[in-house]
Amino acid sequence: MNVTVEILYLVSSLLFVLGIRGLTHPESARRGVFLAELGMVFAVAGTVVHPDIKSYVWIIIAGVIGSAIGVAMAALIPMTKMPERIALSHAFGGLAAALVGVCHYYLHGAEHLSHFTMGALGFEVLFGGLTFTGSLMAFGKLQGILSSRNITYPGQNAMNIGLFASALAILIYITVNPGAAFFFYLMLLVAFGLGVLIVLPIGGADMPVVITLLNSYAGLAASATGFVLENNVLIIAGALDGASGFILSIVMSKAMNRSFTNVLFGAFGKVDESATKTQASGAPVREASVGDAAMILSGATSVIVVPGYGMAVAQAQHAVRELAEHLEKSGTSVKYAIHPVAGRMPGHMNVLLAEANIPYEQLHELDEINDEFADTDVCLVVGANDVVNPAAKDNPSSPIYGMPVMNADLARTCIVLKRSMNPGFAGIENELFTKENTVLVFGDAKDTLTKMAEALAS
Amino acid sequence: MSHELIIGLYIFMLAGFIGYGIITGIPPLLHTPLMAFTNAISGISLVGSLVMAGNDASVLTTILGFVAVLAATINVVGGFLITDRMLKMFKKKGGRR
DSSP, X not given: OOHHHHHHHHHHHHHHHHHHHHTTSHHHHHHHHHHHHHHHHHHHHHHHTOTTOOOOHHHHHXXXXXXXXXHHHHHHSOGGGHHHHHHHHHHHHHHHHHHHHHHHHHHHTTTTOOHHHHHHHHHHHHHXXXXXXXXXXXXXXXXXXXXXXXXXXXXXXXXXXXXXHHHHHHHHHHHHOTTOHHHHHHHHHHHXXXXXXXXXXXXXXXXXXXXXXXXXHHHHHHHHHHHHHTOHHHHHHHHHHHHHHHHHHHHHHHHTTOOHHHHHTTSHHHHHHHHHHHHHTOOOOOBOOHHHHHHHHHTOSEEEEEXXXXXXXXXXXXXXXXXXXXXXXXXXXXXXXXXXXXXXXXXXXXXXXXXTTOOGGGEEEHHHHGGGGGGOSEEEEESOOGGXXXXXXXXXXXXXXXXXXXXXXXXXXXXXXXXXXXXXTTXXXXXXXXXXXXXXXXXXXXXXXXXXXXXXXX | OOHHHHHHHHHHHHHHHHHHHHHTTSOGGGHHXXXXXXXXXXXXXXXXXXXXHHSOSOHXXXXXXXXXXXXXXXXXXXXXXXHHHHHHHOOOTTOOO
């Protein structure tokens, strides 16, 4: 054991923990990132002097190319595409862990691996492989390469459970018999298949749970790598990542009033068809022109904006700010109500509104603001649907019954910006749209908001 | 089971609890940067990839190690930069841009 290296690893572990702690407040967050960056530099510095490293050529080439891609991605990806970028990075994390595991097994073979190390190695490869393909599937769905609808086929759940059970069985088998190389590589294949098949049936609205779970898996795979290499900084960093993903997926599931199993073995697919039918026979809606909506807004003294995934799709966050600026100029108070599952990943809406230069004090969480709707003149819904559906509160037969939702229906007037009357993502009818105090403005949200701002200015 | 591995389990357990304690205190406001950030940190598997890419043990492990270093570096470098890019945008009222 090289003492200098161990101390470098120790310091970098400390810096990672301090770095994450920085994120508990926006003021200290950037300092936190700096600390973690420093930690990473120490960890890498401690590793490049490792006696097993004989040649630096490939390391340098991979490092340079990887850094170039990383810098380019970080600089060029628009904020609206953040869920895609996060999904891709989970795929890379899973791939790296799985490959390190395969290399380790290939080099050290059966004879040098204890049962415990083999178990950790199997876990690393299983979760790394599953995270790799699963995250690529999530990326494909978010990017629209794959259908973001729920893709189902008969026997799907039985197949997935069967595959998962066989992967676990192989994991146990190779832990007991580290020499069974065939089964080790078979497990990698099963893990790849499992990642594809688990994510395939999951619809776009459930993406926040999928992304956070994959985040957790990527972390656990990294932690398992630490057990294999007997490297504590890896164990710690992986555990932090795993804990973070786990907590976020609990937050997401709670915000949808659903369990992990319910998301993973999708009940939504069945709901789809019947709910879409009731939509067609739904009550009439009141459609308003841009001018009417601007008139309503100009008479308001308090406005709450509820953004949803539609705002991200229309890239309407800057138009939202422009409209809000006009309202604030005439003394209207403007607040933003952010539902935990609005968008496709945790915090998605906050980042977009921050990008549009809206101060974070104006962004409020569900619990914080939900009692204020009743005393608010206008609730402006920008591309949100399920998170403002009152059926979640009062219709026990609704598939989203019990999910905590925004009290948008209690505002004196509710203006809903919508692209068309097509049912929302989950295909569930939204009673808010047919309420007496609701008006709908159809069209591209960005376009509508800009025109409303112009109407208010004149 | 070696002594090292038992210590490893203790470390994993304690780090998990510390992570749990800190992360539950992070406001939903910053959950997207948090995901990008923890992802960059778990790019620490770079440490394992470096040894595989540089140990000259076999052609196969060098290739796989190369790909692993590439993937991990993208996560580490890109992850930290994009986290910082997002955090820069969170401004208080009256904050300049």
